[in-house]
Amino acid sequence: MFPILETKEIAKNVYLQRIQAPRISKKRKAGQFLVLRRNEEGERIPLTIVSSDTVGGSVTIIFQAVGKSTTEFAEMKVGDTYLDVVGPLGLATHIEKFGTVVGIIRAFENMAATGSGGFAVVAAGISEALVATAGGLLVGVLAMLPVTLVVLATPNCGAT
Numbered sequence: 001m002f003p004i005l006e007t008k009e010i011a012k013n014v015y016l017q018r019i020q021a022p023r024i025s026k027k028r029k030a031g032q033f034l035v036l037r038r039n040e041e042g043e044r045i046p047l048t049i050v051s052s053d054t055v056g057g058s059v060t061i062i063f064q065a066v067g068k069s070t071t072e073f074a075e076m077k078v079g080d081t082y083l084d085v086v087g088p089l090g091l092a093t094h095i096e097k098f099g100t101v102v103g104i105i106r107a108f109e110n111m112a113a114t115g116s117g118g119f120a121v122v123a124a125g126i127s128e129a130l131v132a133t134a135g136g137l138l139v140g141v142l143a144m145l146p147v148t149l150v151v152l153a154t155p156n157c158g159a160t
């Protein structure tokens with residue numbers, strides 16, 4: 001059984017739910033999804049994992065109530081349980097420039113926490129993203145240096 005820790009309507013017919021699922025929360029990577037079933041009679045419904053809390057052992061989903069199953073999910077309350085939560089499923093999304101993503105995520109988290117998007121709120125995350133990008137570029141340039149030197153020192157190498 002997988003209890004709901006938090007459920008709220010974040011936009012018209014769009015719901016956010018945080019579900020206790022410790023083992024999934026530890027393994028989950030960005031881009032993966034779950035298959036949930038409310039009870040024995042329920043359909044198995046795939047929903048993307050939005051985020052996970054490895055310390056608290058929960059995963060967060062966001063879904064639109066469009067049909068029978070998702071409408072039933074939307075009616076569930078804190079403490080209600082899903083019979084089955086299977087995952088994480090699917091190939092994880094390949095993310096490059098990880099530092100940039102982390103910084104931008106931090107900026108959005110700050111905006112969500114404060115409910116505003118002013119410069120003071122996003123500055124720390126953007127600055128983190130810029131520093132991480134600069135670090136990534138430096139590593140890339142240093143990694144290409146030996147190759148460039150070999151190409152320059154080799155007659156006819158690199159000519160097209």
Ligand SMILES: Cc1cc2nc3c(=O)[nH]c(=O)nc-3n(C[C@H](O)[C@H](O)[C@H](O)COP(=O)(O)OP(=O)(O)OC[C@H]3O[C@@H](n4cnc5c(N)ncnc54)[C@H](O)[C@@H]3O)c2cc1C
Pocket residue numbers: 033043045046047048049062063064065066067068069070071
């Ligand atoms: C990988 C993946 C990730 C997804 N992630 C998200 C997400 O993050 N957020 C989101 O909002 N959506 C997501 N979706 C879409 C989501 O899974 C669908 O919107 C959802 O499956 C539809 O739910 P429903 O309530 O309309 O289903 P239902 O109306 O319950 O229908 C589900 C199936 O059951 C059948 N069915 C329903 N009732 C009956 C019945 N009485 N008898 C027989 N058959 C019946 C239907 O024909 C259908 O095939 C994702 C889909 C996939 C594939």
